[in-house]
Amino acid sequence: MRRLSCLLLVLVCACASGPKFNTVESTLSAAPTGKARIFFYRATALGAAIQPEIRLNGAVVGKAAPHGVFYVDVDPGNMEVVTGSEVEKKLTFQAGPGERRYVRAAVGFGVVVWRVYPELVDEGEAKKEMADLAFTGAKQ
Amino acid sequence: MEACAPVRRAIAILLSTLAAACASEVVRQPATLTPAAAGAERRELQMAQDSEVSVSATYSRVLPAGSRWQFVGELPQGAVYRRVDGIFTVEGAHVHEAYLVIAGEKLVGFYLPVESSFAPTTPIVLKTR
Numbered sequence: 459m460r461r462l463s464c465l466l467l468v469l470v471c472a473c474a475s476g477p478k479f480n481t482v483e484s485t486l487s488a489a490p491t492g493k494a495r496i497f498f499y500r501a502t503a504l505g506a507a508i509q510p511e512i513r514l515n516g517a518v519v520g521k522a523a524p525h526g527v528f529y530v531d532v533d534p535g536n537m538e539v540v541t542g543s544e545v546e547k548k549l550t551f552q553a554g555p556g557e558r559r560y561v562r563a564a565v566g567f568g569v570v571v572w573r574v575y576p577e578l579v580d581e582g583e584a585k586k587e588m589a590d591l592a593f594t595g596a597k598q
Numbered sequence: 599m600e601a602c603a604p605v606r607r608a609i610a611i612l613l614s615t616l617a618a619a620c621a622s623e624v625v626r627q628p629a630t631l632t633p634a635a636a637g638a639e640r641r642e643l644q645m646a647q648d649s650e651v652s653v654s655a656t657y658s659r660v661l662p663a664g665s666r667w668q669f670v671g672e673l674p675q676g677a678v679y680r681r682v683d684g685i686f687t688v689e690g691a692h693v694h695e696a697y698l699v700i701a702g703e704k705l706v707g708f709y710l711p712v713e714s715s716f717a718p719t720t721p722i723v724l725k726t727r
Binding site for chain 2: 536537538547548549550551552575576577578579580582
């Protein structure tokens with residue numbers, strides 16, 4: 459029983475903390491003129507101990523925290539997203555000025571451990587999945 | 599015999615994981631898009647039915663019925679259409695946003711905008727409206 463409690467405690471600690479996204483979404487400021495906004499989220503606690511950094515065009519913009527969501531405002535153009543994981547799978551897409559794009563940190567079982575990899579998601583699906591996640595803020 | 603089921607399942611998961619880990623890159627060649635003229639009317643296509651298209655020998659995608667695609671330019675291989683009511687990606691070792699390349703009524707491949715490249719596919723006739 460004590461082991462189970464410890465395991466649950468680890469899982470809870472591993473999850474992102476912050477207000478639910480759907481409670482703050484309407485208060486978010488618009489992206490600066492000419493910028494694109496990229497949301498990153500992880501909707502599952504599977505493999506919670508694995509929380510790789512998320513790199514956008516080579517720069518670390520955050521980490522794939524379970525049940526967490528954040529965004530970055532960037533210059534429009536070509537985007538390359540990589541999560542530091544067992545198997546590195548990159549995602550490439552374009553984002554135009556004023557556009558919003560959504561990237562999910564998906565989780566699969568790798569050869570040795572869970573692996574986390576980026577997927578491009580359409581807005582409707584992303585908004586449904588992000589609603590109950592913890593908003594961890596805007597990243598620079 | 600039933601005791602073997604978990605082992606078989608574990609082996610299946612391991613094999614599919616290895617297959618995913620070893621996925622090869624999307625075969626592609628450099629391509630230069632000639633964008634649609636600014637201000638010109640952008641024609642649209644709508645898929646009349648689900649169409650399964652192959653990206654590689656082991657990977658395929660479905661173009662869903664009702665999905666809408668807008669003309670964005672031309673390649674030597676055909677006209678290029680971007681999905682406007684959702685996203686479309688192709689996957690090999692990596693995942694790439696992709697547009698359709700259509701010659702006549704046939705899908706002949708995909709344009710990868712970030713990589714500025716053309717990925718050919720086995721041509722299929724698309725039912726559009």
